[in-house]
Amino acid sequence: MHDLLSVIFSGLVSGSLYAxxxxxIVIIFRATxxxxxxxxxxxxxxxxxxxxxxxxxxxxxxxxxxxxxxAGIIGVGVERFMIRPLGPGNMFSALIITMGFGxxxxxxxxxxxxxxPRPFPPIIDGNITVFGVAITYQKLLxxxxxxxxxxxxxxxxxxxxxxxxxxxxxxxxxxxxMIGIKSTRVASLxxxxxxxxxxxxxxxxAAESSVSVALMxxxxxxxxxxxxxxxxxxxxxxxxxxxxxxxxxNVAGSxxxxxxxxxxxxxxxxxxxxxxxxxILGARGGARV
Amino acid sequence: xxxxTGIQDLGLENITHRYNGVLALNHVSLEIxxxxxxxxxxxxxxxxxxxxxxxxxxxxxxxxxxxxKAADRSRSHSGNGFINLGVVLVPEGRRLFTTMNVKENxxxxxxxxxxxxVEMMKSYEDTLEFLPELKRHLNKQAGLLSGxxxxxxxxxxxxxxxxxxxxxxxxxxxxxxKMIERIYEVISSLNQRAMTVxxxxxxxxxxxxxxxxMIVLEGGMIRYHGSVTDAAAKEALQAGYFGTE
Ligand SMILES: Nc1ncnc2c1ncn2[C@@H]1O[C@H](COP(=O)(O)OP(=O)(O)O)[C@@H](O)[C@H]1O
Ligand SMILES: [Mg+2]
Numbered sequence: 001m002h003d004l005l006s007v008i009f010s011g012l013v014s015g016s017l018y019a020x021x022x023x024x025i026v027i028i029f030r031a032t033x034x035x036x037x038x039x040x041x042x043x044x045x046x047x048x049x050x051x052x053x054x055x056x057x058x059x060x061x062x063x064x065x066x067x068x069x070x071a072g073i074i075g076v077g078v079e080r081f082m083i084r085p086l087g088p089g090n091m092f093s094a095l096i097i098t099m100g101f102g103x104x105x106x107x108x109x110x111x112x113x114x115x116x117p118r119p120f121p122p123i124i125d126g127n128i129t130v131f132g133v134a135i136t137y138q139k140l141l142x143x144x145x146x147x148x149x150x151x152x153x154x155x156x157x158x159x160x161x162x163x164x165x166x167x168x169x170x171x172x173x174x175x176x177x178m179i180g181i182k183s184t185r186v187a188s189l190x191x192x193x194x195x196x197x198x199x200x201x202x203x204x205x206a207a208e209s210s211v212s213v214a215l216m217x218x219x220x221x222x223x224x225x226x227x228x229x230x231x232x233x234x235x236x237x238x239x240x241x242x243x244x245x246x247x248x249x250n251v252a253g254s255x256x257x258x259x260x261x262x263x264x265x266x267x268x269x270x271x272x273x274x275x276x277x278x279x280i281l282g283a284r285g286g287a288r289v
Numbered sequence: 290x291x292x293x294t295g296i297q298d299l300g301l302e303n304i305t306h307r308y309n310g311v312l313a314l315n316h317v318s319l320e321i322x323x324x325x326x327x328x329x330x331x332x333x334x335x336x337x338x339x340x341x342x343x344x345x346x347x348x349x350x351x352x353x354x355x356x357x358k359a360a361d362r363s364r365s366h367s368g369n370g371f372i373n374l375g376v377v378l379v380p381e382g383r384r385l386f387t388t389m390n391v392k393e394n395x396x397x398x399x400x401x402x403x404x405x406x407v408e409m410m411k412s413y414e415d416t417l418e419f420l421p422e423l424k425r426h427l428n429k430q431a432g433l434l435s436g437x438x439x440x441x442x443x444x445x446x447x448x449x450x451x452x453x454x455x456x457x458x459x460x461x462x463x464x465x466x467k468m469i470e471r472i473y474e475v476i477s478s479l480n481q482r483a484m485t486v487x488x489x490x491x492x493x494x495x496x497x498x499x500x501x502x503m504i505v506l507e508g509g510m511i512r513y514h515g516s517v518t519d520a521a522a523k524e525a526l527q528a529g530y531f532g533t534e
Contacts, residue, residue, distance in 0.1 A: 161400075172384055172386060174347075174380075178345070178380065179398055179400050180372045
């Protein structure tokens with residue numbers, strides 16, 4: 001039992017990252033009906049820029065907000081110049097565009113920074129034992145950062161004017177326009193926040209390992225799994241889904257086989273989507289259009 | 290025929306609207322006088338909701354001129370309608386933010402009119418004073434209220450913008466008679482406070498008890514526009530375009 005507890009705990013630690021990235025995906029989807037497949041690559045560019053500024057002598061801590069800003073601004077640009085011109089109701093084209101743009105970004109990263117993994121300076125050393133698991137301060141900090149980011153988002157969406165406007169717009173685009181909410185402003189902010197937060201996720205990932213073009217592949221896969229679990233339109237669902245995937249992933253890795261982790265995660269998504277196509281907490285049917 | 294002694298609030302000139310070829314409004318011209326109470330009546334599919342959206346600036350007509358307070362607004366299309374000009378729409382089906390609570394719905398109503406935080410709280414207090422029955426629902430999710438309560442919230446949300454003109458599309462639809470009476474009491478009292486009121490209804494009974502002028506719309510065209518008390522009004526109503534129930 002003690003063993004299971006520790007497996008669950010480390011699941012929550014990695015799950016917090018999937019939750020944060022899942023939240024980023026959902027924020028963008030709710031505002032603009034676009035599943036942004038380029039989000040991982042936009043975030044990765046942010047981290048590469050961070051590596052470059054760190055090598056210029058900027059402290060690692062200051063590189064985090066830079067990553068957030070770079071990824072956020074690229075996100076705003078993508079929405080403004082690639083998604084918005086498509087007009088409303090072009091979900092499929094938007095999807096293809098983000099996929100294509102992701103590939104372009106990967107090529108760009110390879111051209112500028114090369115394809116070999118780059119080291120990333122650790123933020124903090126040492127470790128601590130929680131529930132019998134030796135956990136690095138680094139990982140704890142990462143989890144803390146992810147949780148704080150999620151709390152800030154919660155506060156923004158519940159207690160600020162613009163957050164309220166974003167929720168209104170997500171629920172009913174027409175009614176939001178009617179009461180005077182600028183849909184373009186909501187879209188820009190959502191892409192800024194979504195991509196910026198993805199940049200934070202990428203930064204945390206980078207600090208734990210090294211940086212390569214494929215930095216986000218594993219997290220993104222799991223974040224999407226969490227989002228499908230929780231529903232594309234539900235912010236709490238996406239975060240909870242990410243946590244669940246983190247636990248599941250660790251349980252599968254510890255009790256079944258480490259090489260079956262991806263398969264297990266994937267199998268769960270398939271089963272859930274089969275039972276509840278809109279996710280466990282997602283809106284049923286075409287309730288929001 | 291039309292009484293236009295006062296100042297024009299809203300004006301449509303030769304409005305035609307087609308949805309992908311389907312004709313919804315056919316050369317409609319009308320003037321809404323400032324401070325008036327107008328009922329726009331007509332059967333299902335007459336083009337009433339299309340007219341409501343155009344009057345509220347939420348839909349740009351295929352052809353024709355839309356005037357708000359005598360200025361041509363046919364070309365302006367911010368996507369936000371005429372809310373910043375003081376014209377609010379309570380649309381068909383109310384379109385409340387059903388997952389949000391009543392307080393949030395009301396506060397959202399003030400977004401489009403450029404109010405400061407202080408002004409917004411003042412509007413909020415005034416609105417609740419005007420519609421005290423909403424006070425006990427403030428923390429309830431809007432989607433869980435009864436139809437009548439939701440209609441009240443929709444009116445309250447519109448009032449939060451401090452409008453000069455309010456357009457209501459079928460406010461009585463699906464409500465119990467008692468609730469309809471209360472809604473009309475509220476609407477009339479707004480009109481008595483100098484607000485221009487346009488009520489769109491398929492069921493004529495209640496609207497005609499309160500409105501001064503009426504427009505009968507049928508097949509996308511205006512069949513009658515004049516005072517509710519004219520002899521011609523009776524004729525228009527009896528012409529069999531729609532029932533009274
Ligand atoms: N979004 C739309 N797309 C296509 N046709 C529409 C649309 N909205 C309304 N119509 C058509 O336009 C006509 C007028 O509709 P509407 O304005 O809703 O009438 P009313 O509100 O009087 O029932 C109807 O024939 C209706 O089918
Ligand atoms: Mg209608």
